[in-house]
Amino acid sequence: MSDLRPPEHQVAGHRAAVNKLGPLVDGAGLFYKPLQALDRGEQELAFYTAFSAHPAVPPRIRDTFFPRFHGTRRLPTAASPGESHPHLVLDDILDGLAAPSVTDIKIGACTWPPRAPEPYVAKCLAKDRATTSVLLGFRVSGIRVADAGGAVWRPDRSELKGTDIPGVRRFLRRFVSSVGGDGLDCALAAAVYGGEGGVLAQLRELKAWFEEQTLFHFYSASVLLSYDANAASLAGGSVGRAVRVKLVDFAHVVESEGVIDHNFLGGLCSLIKFIDDIVAEVSRTAPAGHS
């Protein structure tokens, strides 16, 4: 317990600080997420509980694309000494990545559950229209790029918020580029986005599940992409566990009423197209490989 600390590489969401609850990691593979206020924490807990045990969820989907859920634990809070707060105990999805590059992409043109209360709908809708969500079916909520040389890039919050379509394209290029120079060389595009086990292959597997699954609708959830630029496997072009695609943030997941999550699926297809375009462009302009 004494080793709990805020995660170093968080790119979106609330942060732990003095007088503020935020997620913690134990450095041994676990991530502690404080239950959120306003029923959101209870809803996220209900989702993890239902999802973890659901017989219709393919184990491969659960293991590949979701953090493993280990129940809840009350932890003392720095915010209120002497008191404790319940936390979800999850796998730390960045565990083992020495210098993680991470991006949090909120999926769906619509981030409000259709039966949500009116003020919440109005607030979300305004944000969905002010960001790229309505236009693209997703928005980039956070990004951090670390390269093998140890350099790190992250944008200002204002740069993220005001992003337009070309801006999203630049973020997705920058995510697989060296940090120096113009940061858009796409040096790792083939290794991280392309190939077997790369982001594209994983997103396509996730998409195939969303074309079928009628269990949950993932409003306002994110796809978190991460990789370790230092991983020896990346340099060799084989990615293995070095490239990760995980879904996170389930405070607004609802039951599906028997229909697919067309909102998430449409956004996912849009993201796939963006990334596929980058891979295609890089493979057109790259010099020939080992021949």
Added chain:
Amino acid sequence: MSDLRPPEHQVAGHRAAVNKLGPLVDGAGLFYKPLQALDRGEQELAFYTAFSAHPAVPPRIRDTFFPRFHGTRRLPTAASPGESHPHLVLDDILDGLAAPSVTDIKIGACTWPPRAPEPYVAKCLAKDRATTSVLLGFRVSGIRVADAGGAVWRPDRSELKGTDIPGVRRFLRRFVSSVGGDGLDCALAAAVYGGEGGVLAQLRELKAWFEEQTLFHFYSASVLLSYDANAASLAGGSVGRAVRVKLVDFAHVVESEGVIDHNFLGGLCSLIKFIDDIVAEVSRTAPAGHS
């Protein structure tokens, strides 16, 4: 010209009547659609003009899924004797079907172009939320079922407007059922929805195009499904030209800004899942075939 008359089998949209403009057919394969007011007519004409000549549209997509465009023609109007009104001249997509069953399915959770004026957005959004559009990614805007015996079923307008998710499922079952009895026997599900050339196969081909195309976003457009219950080919289980899947209503199509139409695509995937479920259910419960 003297043979122009309102189409018999229209299931949605404006109808021609005394003092009212509406579409006309010539009975020889052409459909005349009056240009709509408020720029909508001009927008639809601009779409047909651009789309017809666009080098990036695969000819097979254009020929299979869109009515062919033959320019415009001014026609005298019954509404205002002595005056004429411009019409789009299109292929009559029901031409040659003796007793067509037709359903008009408006695709997309969101029927408003993101950059539309605010009052229009508010009006469409209210309707998208009041119907199944937001929940399902589509709504049934019209349906007419004719069976081989000549019987015809169509719902009241109020029944259509108030439809919920189970109601949509019933409409999609009824569309391929005999008109008598409870109208839900799904007698033609395998022939119309399933198989090579059936609705599912055609919708999947359309979906593959929407996963790639970044030319147009089809807000508020419909997929019109039709077949002829009298076609000998249906009885034999082979559908050929007897089952048609066409896109219609392009007054709110906009350019894509280089991204896919995730809104249309998500709705299309949702519709495919509904229809796939019906085919799967029928094939599970059907007695074995010719064995």
